[in-house]
Amino acid sequence: MTTKAYETADETPEEISPYDLPGEWFVIHSYSGYENKVKANLETRIKSMHMEYRIFDVHIPMEDVVEIKSGKKVTVSRKVFPGYILVRMELDDDSWYAVRNTPGVTGFVGGNNKPTSLSRREVERFLGVRKEEERAKPRFKPAWEVGETVQVVAGPFADFNGVIETINLDQSKVVVLVNIFGRDTPVELGFDDIRKN
Incomplete structure (x- = not known):
């Protein structure tokens, strides 16, 4: 009796939480509207300073929102936290210096001397670790407000x-x-x- 490889292939692997990846997640502050530029600056700086082994990921949390424009529903991506960027890194003096002195970065969120890393719950919430049914449906942003x-x-x-x-x-x-x-x-x-x- 032979078993075929595809008989067990339909088992879906459990999704790995971003929290379990190497390093810790920190939040940096930038000027609102400049998040993409700051992310590009930081990624360039990481490469030029050879910090790839200490600064692993730079992420701008985005979400899909349904807006009504000209009477039609349109799905657009928008920043969840304007002015903030998530960075996964091993925090030491060199990595802190590289991030902190990147053009457009105004500072780390947390204490001035020691930035505070995010908890598992915060990381999973900010990076959109959700059940499949939650992920598929974009949020609706109404064009009106209560009282209007x-x-x-x-x-x-x-x-x-x-x-x-x-x-x-x-x-x-x-x-x-x-x-x-x-x-x-x-x-x-x-x-x-x-x-x-």
């Missing part, structure tokens, strides 16, 4: 104006207070059923 007046564009309340009372991102719904017969009446609507006034 919107126009209902679909359903029995079409052409009515109302004030947003609550926003439920998980269900893609809002509760809008619509004035019906002189009374504010809460109406649950989908994101597609309203637009900015």
